[in-house]
Amino acid sequence: MDSAKVGRLIQSLRKEKNMTQRNLALLMNVSEQAISKWERGIGCPDISLLSRLSEILGVNIEKILAGELRPNDQDNGSMGRMKWYSCKGCGNVITSTGGINLSCCDRILEPLQANPVNEEHNITVEEVENDYYVTLKHEMSKEHYISFIAYVSIDRVLIIKLYPEQDADTRFPKQYGGTLYFHCSQHGLFHYDMGRSKRRKGQKGEKSITDH
Incomplete structure (x- = not known):
């Protein structure tokens, strides 16, 4: 795991949500110094904190650990590319016209064939x-x-x-x-x-x- 990349991503996502280091620290129940160290790449969040950090920043844990987000190709809204998803847990039906990562009821959803x-x-x-x-x-x-x-x-x-x-x-x-x-x-x-x-x-x- 690249601490510097993880730190840059945490900082970018925090700013994207218009939060200060203090805001994030309060939500995470850690010190501002801890947030500062993460963002400077001096250290990484403890594994026990990753789930909460993922929830606050709105990014999957594995993406935080990778330290980068890879955007999909531009979605032109073509109905010919329609993909269907159905959650076996609750029955949710979800559609997409482009590449997307989805989860529901704590399950990763795969497109239906x-x-x-x-x-x-x-x-x-x-x-x-x-x-x-x-x-x-x-x-x-x-x-x-x-x-x-x-x-x-x-x-x-x-x-x-x-x-x-x-x-x-x-x-x-x-x-x-x-x-x-x-x-x-x-x-x-x-x-x-x-x-x-x-x-x-x-x-x-x-x-x-x-x-x-």
Whole structure:
């Protein structure tokens, strides 16, 4: 561990939050001299203090120990780069259009890998007035259910959160193209190309499109 790098990072993050050394010392329950020594690279925070320091500065412990923050590439907000995260502990659903480090319920979250729909995880899309009516014939028990359905188009994301013992269906306003995503609590994330719906409708002359 490079004490000088760690110190520079602590100082930079402290100033970013408009805190003085005294402010940080009071929050950490240490002396101002201790903060000064850390920032000058004379010493490093004791391991027992790292969790509190991480909480105050808003940076993961491993980044503090590394002494540097590496920014991600510029996020241009491309929906084509959409990533999905779901916490197994509380069910939180999180999305990102760029690289990001996430944690929830003290667990590090990894992006979900989207699979194509299959026989066990099927989807039906019907055109109802100016909406798409989306339904899934799927178990909705507390142990096995669809946790969300989302519609991602060129410039927006619409997410419907679902819960056990309710129907796995919803309506989305019609948009141009896009992709439907849904998440099974046991089998992960699935995707369905809405362009495929249009093609199947054109071939069959139907308003209801179901994959088998």
